[in-house]
Amino acid sequence: MSGGPGGLTVDGEALSRGRLESLVRDVTGELRGTGAGPGRGVALLDTHPLSLIITVLAAERLGAPLLPGAPEWRTPAVTRAVVATVHPSGSGRPAVTAAAPGPQPPFPDETRAVFWTSGSTGEPKAVALDGGALDYQAGATRARLELEPGDRLLVPIPLNHAYGFSVLQMWARYGLDLHVQSRPGLGPVVMALKATPFASLDGVPSLYGALLLAARRDPELRAALAGPKVRGCGGDLLPHRLAEDFLSAVGGPLHDGYGLTEAGPNVALTGPSHWRPGTVGPPLDGTRLRLDEQTGEVLVHGPGLMAGYLDDPDATARAVTGGWLRTGDLGRLSPDGYLTVLGRLKSAIVVHGVTYPPKLVEDALYDCEGVAEAVAVGIPSGDPRGDSVAAFVLVDPSATAPTEDTLLAAVRGSLPEPLRPASIRLMDALPRTASGKADRRALRELASEAPAGVSGG
Structure with missing residues (x-):
């Protein structure tokens, strides 16, 4: 059922x-x-949401490819014809400027959107999506989330990234009411939740962590958070302690999900009828998953996959083989098809030839008092043993600050010997990628520079 924008x-x-x-x-x-x-x-x-929404609808009417990740489109990766740019203006509406004509050939006719990967594991790549992929994503995501015309969606995340764009596509097709919140800080989100009942809320784990802290002191907010039928969570691995504490305090679960730009982006979601603790749910209807038998890497097949990396056939061939996208993520599949994501394959910790996901270390640290966020990385040790483990902990300002020694002692009993951190650093802030994830590459470099056993902010 399609009814246009709400x-x-x-x-x-x-x-x-x-x-x-x-x-x-x-x-x-x-x-x-x-x-x-x-x-x-x-x-x-x-990047103002209203300008983006107007431009998206206009570009769709013309069948024009939209590049919402600008200014990255200026990079040499774009070798196709960009004929217009849309800029901010003082009038409250987008300002259109014709681009200087160049020798670039047109995009493939079916291209409707181009996004850039985050670059967290290398140089950003331009991902081309066609109209069929966008239509599939909108329909399959709406069905999984069980959203109906007139349902209100609160979206305090950027619309120019792949997931936010997919929410916008649902709104444009299925008569949903979209409430976009672009003002920074927790306050505007709390005000919106208290003022209006919503069917759906979207956010990253750090937002839900902040909402949980506020809800413990605010019964009205706690009741508002219990209202939505979907509390969608994505953008990074959901710590199990946050999921458990949120469910206990609010009475409703966080609906974890998994996707990546190359998959359009949504791969698996836990909607109201598909929630299972510790998983991101089964794949969307029409999408198939399997694991690489040797590495445990998640492979994806379905109509939401990218058309390819723009003008990079070699990278496309490495990413997609026989119609299956290599995600670069480690995972586990239950017998009935529910997926648990364990982290990036490139971030795996290898000791004595055995591959361990960093999430095992991070979950153990999350269970410790005073830990707001934990990140573990493997550092080459220079001996046949393999990697040593370095951990970084963001301290919870509302709790008693732990020490490195107390954290090391706390995780010693819950982790196998190869995964016990050689060092833990207490941090006031973590380096982040452009998408807000912890920058593991920067943390690995930091751990390599610092002597083991150092802790500090």
Whole structure:
């Protein structure tokens, strides 16, 4: 069932259907004047959610490829025709500028969106998605989350990243009411939750951690968090202690999910009827999963996969073999198809030839008093044993601060000897990638530079 866009509210201000249609019609005309259309792309330089929404709807009417990850589109990875850019303006609507014509050939006609990978494991790559993949993602995700026309969605995450964009695609097709929150901080999210009942809330683990702390002191917020039928969580591994504490305090679970840009992005989601603790649910209907028998890497097959890395056939061939996408993630599948994600394959800790996911160390640390976030990395030890383990802990300011010695003693009994950290550093802040994940590469470099046993902020 498809009914077009529902209501739209941005940072607490509702936009009428008539006003939205007027803005989209104007921008569509301006983009058409630049030559935007199939094969001729539009780069979005304005990250304000209203500008993005207007530009998305306009580009879809023209069949033009949209590059929401700008300004990355300026990199040499884009070798196709970008004929228009969309900039912020003081008028409250996007400003369209024709791009200088160049010799680049058009995008493939079926290309509808180009996103960039986070670059956390190497150079960012341009991922091309076609219209069929976007349609599939919108339909399969809405079905898994059991959302119906008129349901209100609270989205305090960027819409120009692949997951936020998929939520926007659902809104554009299925008559959902979209409430976008782009103002920084926890306060606006709390105010929105208290003011309006929502069917769905989306966030990263750190947002839910902050909401949990606030809800313990605020019964009204606790009741508001119990209301949505979906509390979608993604963007990073969900710590098991946060999931358990949230369920205990709020009375409703966090619905963990898994995906990656190359998969369109959603692969597996725990909707209201598919929640199981410790898993990200089964794959979306129409998507298949299997594990590499040798490495345990998660492989994905389905209609949501990318068309390929833009003008990089070698990288595409390495990523997709026989229709199966190599995700680079370690996982475990239950007999009935529920997936547990254990972390990045490149982040695995290898000791005596055995591969361990860092999540085992991180979960043990999360169980310790005073730990708000934990990250473990493997460091080459220079001997046949393999990696040594270094851990970094973000201290919970509301709890008694632990010491390295107390943490080492606490995890000694719960971890096998090869995974016991050689060092733990207490941190006031962790280095982050552009998507907000802990930057494991930077932490590995930091651990390699510091003598073992150092702890500090």
